[in-house]
Amino acid sequence: MSTSLSSPAEIAEDVLAAVLEPYTYKGCRYLINAVAQASANTVVAEGNFAITESAYIRSTGHFNAVELVLCFNQLAYSAFAPAIGDGVIPAFHGWGLEDYYKHQLSSMFIRTSSSRFKRPIDATKFSARLECRNFEIVQRTVRYLRVPCAIEFWDAQGGSAYGEFELAALNIPGCQ
Template identity: 35%
Template sequence: MEYEHDQALLDQVLRVYKPHTRYLNSTAVTAKGDPQDEGGMVRLRGAFDIPESCYIDETGHFNAVEFNLCFNQMYYFIVAKSVKEGLLRAFGDWSMEDFWKRQLPDMFIVDFRSTFRRHMHGRHFWGELDIVKAQQRDGGNGRMILLNTQCRYGEAEKAACHGEVRLALKSPAAGPVPSP
């Protein structure tokens, strides 16, 4: 299933960022099964523009800080789109109101790895984020959703850098983790 760019949702998702740091401009989401099932995946492909660094003089290249900021913007959007469209069973009991309440305080990066293979100027480029695994667990103080993701960025067809990020989200539902 493919979902075209959703500007209204993107604007709402990025409202938590300062206007000069809203780098993600357009999105397309593709769902191939559910990441709770073997081989299931949800992918976001986005276009980015970073006119100038928000924190340092011009370095001349895309760096780890920008990698992380762009990842976060893709991540927030793909979760919001997944909730809105019902793309992951793990979000089956989430409403959009749950997403907005949890966007900043209840979504955590628990493992972050990035690799840079070649120079990328990083002013106008593409990024992709794949949710490749989703699990629901009891987090000790309530249900958690764990997501394994892979991402990559490039200016040409081939990616210049990539990463793997594991995330934990507090679930709004109480009670035991549902059976698959």
């Protein structure tokens, strides 16, 4: 994954706080800050994370597969929020931020996922780059937006991990 952000915008803390409230509520907000940019068919973001204490297990001493999925979710939810709020993605035309907050948990699903760990990552301080491209409306029994994503994680010591996800967004208002 080699995409860099050409004109990223910082995701405001009030947006992060609202999007990540379900994680904060359970004591597992790991995303510290993020920048993002979006077009009609692409969302790209970079974020900084810290896991001082795992929300589900005693410390393993390294970033693990469960935390990879949680961090992917947090960066993806956060990156899509300003794009939807600004009306950038046609499939979400008709939704504002409040609609997104209302639907983010009940309407967003991971359809497939895979991950690879190249070198252990220090969970106390690491970063990630997310790229979601080539959105597609799928007309089946249930209509949804297919969102292919890739994410890479790294730390200052050369730790490295990578994941691929396919998301499904249900109840989308646009592109009827």
